[in-house]
Amino acid sequence: MIDLSFTLNGAPVSQRVEDRTSLADLVREGHGLTGTHVGCEHGACGACTVLVDGEPARSCIVLAAMCEGRAVTTAEGLVDDPVMAELRRQFHDKHALQCGFCTPAMMISARDIIARHGAAAPATIRKELAGQICRCTGYAPIVAAIAAAGAALNPSSDAAAAAPHVAATAAGASDAS
Amino acid sequence: MRPAPFAFARPDGLADALSRLGADDDAMPIAGGQSLLVLLGLRLAGAETLVDVTRIPELCGAREADGAVVFGAATTHAMIEDGKVPDPSRGLMRRVAGRIAYRAVRNRGTIGGSLALSDPAADWCPVLIALGATYDIVSAGGARQVAAEDFADGAYSTVLEPGELIRSITVPVLQEGTRWGHAKHARKTGAFAESIAVVVKRPDGVRAALGATGSHAVLLPSVAEAVASGGDVAAAARADIAMADPDADAYRARCHLATILNAAREVCA
Known part of the structure; x- marks a missing residue:
């Protein structure tokens, strides 16, 4: 002990x-x-x-x-976290759960994705969610819910929705010098 | 699934940790535990004592020194991914860090822990070989330096002796004009890699390395020569793959060929 x-x-x-x-x-x-x-x-x-x-x-x-x-x-x-409140709203609205087993951890990861990427593009969300397994939904409604929550919480970042992923790809493909 | 019982030790500094590791053959260092706790849970590994090395100041954080960056062995992948420590590699290490497993794992997993485990599919091994890194290894009896390419000698096997611990990893700063290429193939984001290739082209020479072989990551001398001279990289890659991963089946060999060609293409782009 x-x-x-x-x-x-x-x-x-x-x-x-x-x-x-x-x-x-x-x-x-x-x-x-x-x-x-x-x-x-x-x-x-x-x-x-x-x-x-x-x-x-x-x-x-x-x-x-x-x-x-x-x-x-x-x-x-x-429970009282404003990002989680928005995620709960969007998970409900987009039917982003069925059995619910993965949901609490899915939402904790989603909260982190929004914290690091803001209004993340679906491709970014899918990459970031690769470590969270859901056996019910096929992920599409989960990705939609996180994208909607990210957009709702970052209202002035339409460009940001596409930019992080594009910027990361461009930086990765550039030369090192 | 529960690991067999062990004692969890919180050492009082590096000397105390080394003395505990040196005194007990069944003691193991633990950092993030993102592989070790799985192996203990599956009972593929066993330890009487786990010595927590994550709070030892010498193993934490990174500093710039003499044209190099010295990473404490307990630096997490996420710290490197997020640029919270200096980057000697012009973006290569940040890209690699961001593609290791999943964010929740990167928040806890460490660069030193990954090297010490020496999983054949580990991301850092080929990268640090290509970057010409050296590892500072300490024990109660002293310290020694080992070049990255001399560190692993098989799958899950390294030159670390009982009682030894990786203290830090020294990565030379890439000079102006250096280019790098990196390619990793895995079935899905975050899965164990099926091939990892890294090429670093300095003004004074090229180093190329291959990971996710059947054994450990190795240098690719023919690929390096072909990239340096503008030669036939595909032919060089086939020759090196036969040496680096002799037991690779046709699928794995093609994965290696693809990652090597993609890394070389990125360097030459």
């Missing part, structure tokens, strides 16, 4: 955990935060994605003990 002090959805937590306990098991079984879904348990499906210090991480391949001093945020901790 090892001592662990961290912040969980804004609240300080100090406890002892078994050294091998994953962050996913800690939040689900230790704290009842079942919005974090455990699918593959080896970092392939993305369903357990949470935020560690604001950055997406796969909680099934993060040890709870690694989170000493960190701020962990699960889907439950983002």
Whole structure:
């Protein structure tokens, strides 16, 4: 067992955990935060994605003990987040979920995509979502929902919707000198 | 799926980490854990003790020094992708970092951890070989420098001895007039690569490297010579592939040929 002090959805937590306990098991079984879904348990499906210090991480391949001093945020901790509110609205409107198993982590990843890319183009969203597996929707409505949320949250960035992807391609293809 | 029990150690600095790693044959360093925790969970790897190296100051961040950038081994892929550390490579390392696995993995996975695991499909190995990087390896007994091309000696196998740890990676700054090409083939975004080729053309010479072979990443001497002299890159690539990945089936060999030609084309564009 090892001592662990961290912040969980804004609240300080100090406890002892078994050294091998994953962050996913800690939040689900230790704290009842079942919005974090455990699918593959080896970092392939993305369903357990949470935020560690604001950055997406796969909680099934993060040890709870690694989170000493960190701020962990699960889907439950983002209820009042304005980007998540827009994503919820768009996921509902575009029918971007069926069974819902992938949805909390899909939305956490979508929030990060919007944070880094703004009103991202569908091609960028598809590339960025490659690590989040959905077995129901075929992804099209999820991509549409994220694109709509990104556009709604970045109203003056029609050009930005296409530019990040085009700019990245152009930079990548340019010479190195 | 749970790993077998282990002790998680939070060392008090580099000396403490090295002493723990040196004293216990069943102790392993862990950084982001994005591969190791999977291997432990699947019980393909085992450790009595995991020594967390992510909070050791010498392993964190990157600094410019003497015409090179020195990356702490615990620098994450995302830090490189986002340009939060200096880039010696005129954009090559940022592109490579941004194509490793998925963002959630890049936020935690580290350059040193990737090198130490030496997965045959790892992205950094061929890139750092082509860039002429050197690795600073430390143990309780001292330090040594190893050239990138001399570091791995097989799939999941390196020259690291028990008790040794990669402290930093030194990448020379590419001079004015240097060009690079990089091509990676994978079935889908973020999947393990089926071939990775990198060509760096400096004013004073060319280095080319191939990754995602059946073993470890290697230099491609014939391709480098062909790019430097304007020769037949395809013929050179076929010769080098036969040497670099002798067990490649027809599909894999064609993947290698395609990535080498694309990387060479980008250099010469």
